[in-house]
Amino acid sequence: MDEGSHSVVEETRQRQLLARDITRAFINEDGSELVALKDFSLEINKGQIIALVGPSGCGKSTFLRLVAGLDEPQAGTLLYNGQPIAGPSPDRGFVFQQTNLYPWLTVANNVAFGLKARGLYHEQKHRVQEMIDLMGLSGFEKAWPHQISGGMASRVALAQTFIQDPGVILLDEPLSALDAFTRAIIQDEIVALWQQFEPIIILVSHDVEEAVYLADRVVVMTPRPGRQIADLAIDLPRPRERTAPDFIQIRREILQLLKSEER
Amino acid sequence: MSPSTASGIFARVSFIRPKEVAKLLAPLLALGLCLATDAALPSVYPSDYSEQYFPAFLRIVLLLYLACAALSCWFKAVRQRLLHFWGLLIAVFVLLTFLNLQTVKSGNFLLPYVPSPDQILGAIFGNLPTVLDNLGGSLSLLLQGITLGGVAGMVYGSCMGYSRFFNYWLSPFIKLIGPVPSTAWMALAMVLAPSSHAASVCLVALSTWFPLSVNLSGGIRGVNKTYIERAQTLGASHFFILRKVIYPAVLPNIFTGLFMGVCFSLTALVGAEMLGVQSGLGWYISYAEAWSEFDLIYSTILIFILVAFTLITILFKIQKQVMKWTKGAIQW
Ligand SMILES: Nc1ncnc2c1ncn2[C@@H]1O[C@H](COP(=O)(O)OP(=O)(O)O)[C@@H](O)[C@H]1O
Numbered sequence: 001m002d003e004g005s006h007s008v009v010e011e012t013r014q015r016q017l018l019a020r021d022i023t024r025a026f027i028n029e030d031g032s033e034l035v036a037l038k039d040f041s042l043e044i045n046k047g048q049i050i051a052l053v054g055p056s057g058c059g060k061s062t063f064l065r066l067v068a069g070l071d072e073p074q075a076g077t078l079l080y081n082g083q084p085i086a087g088p089s090p091d092r093g094f095v096f097q098q099t100n101l102y103p104w105l106t107v108a109n110n111v112a113f114g115l116k117a118r119g120l121y122h123e124q125k126h127r128v129q130e131m132i133d134l135m136g137l138s139g140f141e142k143a144w145p146h147q148i149s150g151g152m153a154s155r156v157a158l159a160q161t162f163i164q165d166p167g168v169i170l171l172d173e174p175l176s177a178l179d180a181f182t183r184a185i186i187q188d189e190i191v192a193l194w195q196q197f198e199p200i201i202i203l204v205s206h207d208v209e210e211a212v213y214l215a216d217r218v219v220v221m222t223p224r225p226g227r228q229i230a231d232l233a234i235d236l237p238r239p240r241e242r243t244a245p246d247f248i249q250i251r252r253e254i255l256q257l258l259k260s261e262e263r
Numbered sequence: 264m265s266p267s268t269a270s271g272i273f274a275r276v277s278f279i280r281p282k283e284v285a286k287l288l289a290p291l292l293a294l295g296l297c298l299a300t301d302a303a304l305p306s307v308y309p310s311d312y313s314e315q316y317f318p319a320f321l322r323i324v325l326l327l328y329l330a331c332a333a334l335s336c337w338f339k340a341v342r343q344r345l346l347h348f349w350g351l352l353i354a355v356f357v358l359l360t361f362l363n364l365q366t367v368k369s370g371n372f373l374l375p376y377v378p379s380p381d382q383i384l385g386a387i388f389g390n391l392p393t394v395l396d397n398l399g400g401s402l403s404l405l406l407q408g409i410t411l412g413g414v415a416g417m418v419y420g421s422c423m424g425y426s427r428f429f430n431y432w433l434s435p436f437i438k439l440i441g442p443v444p445s446t447a448w449m450a451l452a453m454v455l456a457p458s459s460h461a462a463s464v465c466l467v468a469l470s471t472w473f474p475l476s477v478n479l480s481g482g483i484r485g486v487n488k489t490y491i492e493r494a495q496t497l498g499a500s501h502f503f504i505l506r507k508v509i510y511p512a513v514l515p516n517i518f519t520g521l522f523m524g525v526c527f528s529l530t531a532l533v534g535a536e537m538l539g540v541q542s543g544l545g546w547y548i549s550y551a552e553a554w555s556e557f558d559l560i561y562s563t564i565l566i567f568i569l570v571a572f573t574l575i576t577i578l579f580k581i582q583k584q585v586m587k588w589t590k591g592a593i594q595w
């Protein structure tokens with residue numbers, strides 16, 4: 001541990017998730033180095049929704065994988081509740097962009113997957129049905145994933161993760177494959193789930209409107225290697241109005257930041 | 264029967280369209296042709312020969328078909344089957360008629376090379392105890408070998424697919440041993456194994472082990488990583504992931520491996536029986552060949568066809584049952 005580690009631990013008393021000067025580089029097949037994240041820092045308070053927006057390839061998914069414990073940074077500090085993140089944990093849920101559901105499990109068994117994996121299923125069986133009802137999936141318990149719509153698949157994936165009641169939930173463009181109408185509905189469902197379970201949510205989105213609609217803070221990133229260029233607090237009350245002047249103003253600001261970065 | 268049920272049945276019967284009725288009746292015409300030519304035309308074979316099995320066989324087929332046709336009026340599934348197979352059934356009956364006419368009715372196809380359908384049936388039903396004995400021997404050898412090879416293939420393929428260490432040490436062995444035809448090992452197996460039966464079981468097992476291991480290990484290495492990472496973030500242990508993620512994901516590979524394994528095993532079986540154990544269907548064929556008993560050869564091949572078809576059909580039925588979630592993966 002280095003000199004500054006003591007103060008870092010102090011800070012995480014208030015800040016549940018802390019990333020400081022994270023660097024993650026990949027070695028390409030031709031041997032060249034590709035720096036996905038460089039000196040990336042982020043602090044997240046308990047129960048906040050953070051949206052990460054930035055150009056494609058700037059390391060957003062890489063950051064989520066680090067927080068999930070599916071990958072390790074080469075440099076920097078990554079603490080959750082004051083503890084270094086070491087490996088995946090059910091306390092840090094991850095909804096991927098696709099292939100979240102197991103095709104060989106029914107909807108109900110997909111939702112129950114985590115409980116079964118942790119040996120909690122027999123005690124908490126009733127929670128599976130509660131979650132299914134909450135997500136409007138009643139009647140589809142026995143359906144196979146290939147039989148349900150994309151919107152429903154997203155709901156099952158969210159249910160599969162939220163039923164674990166994790167402290168952190170990582171959403172990597174979870175709604176990008178859906179039509180605008182379904183997306184808007186599920187965005188409201190995400191807010192409702194967040195209000196019920198109160199996790200930290202880190203949302204990666206390429207849709208600035210979605211980011212402003214959902215997040216308490218929008219973090220704008222530079223192109224690769226990804227760094228933070230802006231951290232905007234969205235102090236709009238929920239439910240938010242997409243056509244409100246404030247909303248549009250913030251949206252425009254973010255889009256301009258992204259545009260200025262392109263050059 | 265109350266009037267309502269009677270009219271209900273009637274309504275369902277009348278629902279069959281005329282075109283369907285024609286399709287249901289057409290195989291009967293072909294079968295009738297077969298029966299009629301067989302009954303009407305005299306045999307050209309030596310006078311001590313008389314037909315025994317073929318007419319009875321045709322009558323049984325006729326009765327079965329009539330029973331199915333009757334059932335098809337009420338059961339849609341039966342009707343769909345018959346309507347699917349009508350063309351093939353006609354082809355079979357026409358071929359039987361042709362073979363019967365060219366052999367026993369005209370002598371155009373010469374004995375002993377091409378026996379009549381009656382003689383082929385006779386080779387089965389006239390020697391039923393011997394045939395059943397050999398069939399039983401073959402099936403037992405085959406099932407023992409496939410079971411042994413199946414278990415070995417699952418373990419070997421899992422180790423190879425799951426662990427880099429095992430893959431390093433196990434894959435060269437399978438790459439060198441696997442592609443060698445099982446019959447090439449025969450001489451060695453006969454010497455090394457405690458009995459010729461054990462040697463044959465091993466050769467059949469080898470033929471199942473090879474394709475199963477290769478398919479399974481390739482499948483395990485190819486499992487979508489997201490499935491595994493998602494399970495890890497949901498709190499699953501390695502063992503849980505193996506059972507609930509990896510094995511379900513590779514079931515298609517397992518069944519492909521088993522399918523190839525059964526096919527290779529049949530080849531190995533015949534080789535082993537001809538050269539090794541001196542019993543079973545493979546041995547029966549080579550025995551028949553030695554005595555130029557062509558009707559025996561034909562009838563044994565017929566039994567082989569039935570055995571192979573049944574085994575593969577059972578395998579696909581199991582696959583369909585086990586992999587309920589697939590829309591219609593492999594058709595058989
Ligand atoms: N496992 C990996 N191996 C090599 N390069 C990778 C790997 N994962 C990500 N990258 C590269 O890192 C960069 C950032 O990727 P990613 O985090 O997925 O970007 P995004 O912000 O679009 O989610 C990309 O250029 C990507 O090609």
Ligand SMILES: [Mg+2]
Nearest residue numbers: 060061062172
């Ligand atoms: Mg991404």
